[in-house]
Amino acid sequence: MDLKDKRTFSLQRLKRSFSYALNGIKLAMGEPNFRIHLIASLWVILFGFIFSLTRVEWGIILLLIFGMFTLEMMNTAIERTVDMVTKEFHPLAKMAKDIAAGAVLLFAILSVILGMLIFIPKVMMYF
Ligand SMILES: Nc1ncnc2c1ncn2[C@@H]1O[C@H](COP(=O)(O)OP(=O)(O)OP(=O)(O)O)[C@@H](O)[C@H]1O
Secondary structure, three states: OOHHHHHOOOHHHHHHHHHHHHHHHHHHHOOHHHHHHHHHHHHHHHHHHHOOOOHHHHHHHHHHHHHHHHHHHHHHHHHHHHHHHOOOOOHHHHHHHHHHHHHHHHHHHHHHHHHHHHHHHHHHOOO
């Protein structure tokens, strides 16, 4: 496919890209970290209903949940790419993987802080 073909709109190609993206989500679901996030997210959603979150709070929670899945998938994609490039120990491979993992950790810290800011006052009302 040349560059001109790629620039013209094609419903067929859009459908194909969509199916590749869905396949990416399916592949990510096989990752243990993804499943841990899924279980944690379902618990957060359950508690969201129990504590009757406001629309803004739901918006923040959904942003955090989707953001976490997105980052975890990018991290996995970087890990796979690095593994494809080299199986040998390489400082740049370590740097790429550790930085990607660090990005996930930063977002996880933000999620815990915002989650606590939302849920702690609601839990406190019961005491
Ligand atoms: N080719 C490499 N060269 C140098 N260091 C590496 C290399 N591959 C992995 N590492 C180091 O080992 C750590 C663990 O790597 P690994 O590929 O097992 O990823 P992981 O974080 O355990 O993720 P997962 O288990 O989901 O694949 C990396 O974060 C990195 O510090």
